[in-house]
Amino acid sequence: MTEERPTSRELRRTFEHDYALPLARAIFELEPRCQSVLITVGQYWCDEATDAVHSEAVACTEREPIWPLAGQARPGAIGDAAALAEALEWQAKEAPHDPGDLNEAQYELRRDACKQAFGQEYFSVLDDNSDMIVAFASYCREVSDQEQPRWRAHTPYGLVRRPLTAEPPSFEVVGPMYRPQWEDRWDVLEKDGIISDWDDGPAEPAVSGAVTAELAATPIAQRPEGRSRAASRRPVYRVLLFALLILAIVAVRACLGR
Numbered sequence: 468m469t470e471e472r473p474t475s476r477e478l479r480r481t482f483e484h485d486y487a488l489p490l491a492r493a494i495f496e497l498e499p500r501c502q503s504v505l506i507t508v509g510q511y512w513c514d515e516a517t518d519a520v521h522s523e524a525v526a527c528t529e530r531e532p533i534w535p536l537a538g539q540a541r542p543g544a545i546g547d548a549a550a551l552a553e554a555l556e557w558q559a560k561e562a563p564h565d566p567g568d569l570n571e572a573q574y575e576l577r578r579d580a581c582k583q584a585f586g587q588e589y590f591s592v593l594d595d596n597s598d599m600i601v602a603f604a605s606y607c608r609e610v611s612d613q614e615q616p617r618w619r620a621h622t623p624y625g626l627v628r629r630p631l632t633a634e635p636p637s638f639e640v641v642g643p644m645y646r647p648q649w650e651d652r653w654d655v656l657e658k659d660g661i662i663s664d665w666d667d668g669p670a671e672p673a674v675s676g677a678v679t680a681e682l683a684a685t686p687i688a689q690r691p692e693g694r695s696r697a698a699s700r701r702p703v704y705r706v707l708l709f710a711l712l713i714l715a716i717v718a719v720r721a722c723l724g725r
Contacts, residue, residue: 475650478593478602483625483638486592487524491627491636493580494526500545501526503628505537508642509621510600510607520599520607522624523617524580526573530628538618539566546572568616597656604649606642 473481491504505525510518526545527537540546540554546569554567578588593599603624611620624642649655 472601472653475602475605475652478598482522482593482599482602486590487522487625488627488636488638489584490524490577490580493584494524494576495629495636497580497583498526498545498576500528501629502530503527503532503626505532505534505623506625506627506638507534507538507617507621508599508603508606508624509611509617510604510609511611511613511615511620518600518604519595520603521595521621522599522603523570523621524577525569525617526576532626534623535566535618538569538616538621540569540572541566544569544572545576547575550574566616566618568618570617600656601651601653604652605644605646608645 487504487506494501494504505527507523507525508520509523510520523538525532525537528543528545529537540551540558542555544551550572551569554569554572558565558567581590582588584590593602606622606624608622613620622642622645624640626639626641627636628639630636644650
């Protein structure tokens with residue numbers, strides 16, 4: 468008898484309702500400037516784990532944040548003022564063309580929100596080295612590097628906006644599924660590395676993560692990749708139906724002309 472395990476989709480729902488939403492509510496309470504919380508995921512080596520999947524909550528002043536700008540250190544961003552100033556100063560001196568990471572500046576906010584939401588500074592409902600891999604490997608663009616800033620290593624998955632009324636916040640999935648072949652893959656956890664084959668084999672071919680200037684300037688929730696699959700398929704069906712209609716008309720006219 469095989470053990471029944473939750474599907475990737477079920478794991479993601481657990482993550483959304485039991486972790487992301489409570490954390491976002493706490494961030495809204497602690498930071499009045501925050502209008503949305505962007506949940507990102509990234510898959511990369513970290514300490515003992517070859518292909519662990521990590522998540523991050525990014526507090527944004529915009530209701531429709533733009534990625535990767537939302538994860539970059541910049542004037543006016545939410546975060547500890549001293550840490551943000553230090554990141555901007557380092558960037559100006561050492562890497563003027565490479566935006567700094569906002570992650571460190573928001574560390575204390577996330578820690579305080581976690582303590583308020585869950586009663587402890589560090590809390591998770593899914594394990595980075597197992598459940599998170601099954602849940603989110605398909606939503607990670609490619610195996611990244613822990614030395615990269617989060618805005619390079621992570622990709623957006625979900626968005627929680629500050630409610631405009633007394634209703635509770637809701638979770639919206641805004642990220643695309645880059646690698647559907649990694650859905651429900653509990654079997655791969657028996658290996659040392661599910662994607663990169665760290666010790667013995669070649670890495671999975673990297674999926675292009677290039678962000679064009681036009682896409683980078685578009686709010687995440689409005690991007691084509693952030694829409695549901697059903698919505699993205701509708702125009703294709705309409706084109707096919709129109710083409711079939713034209714073919715039918717041509718065929719009927721050909722028959723009548725004989």
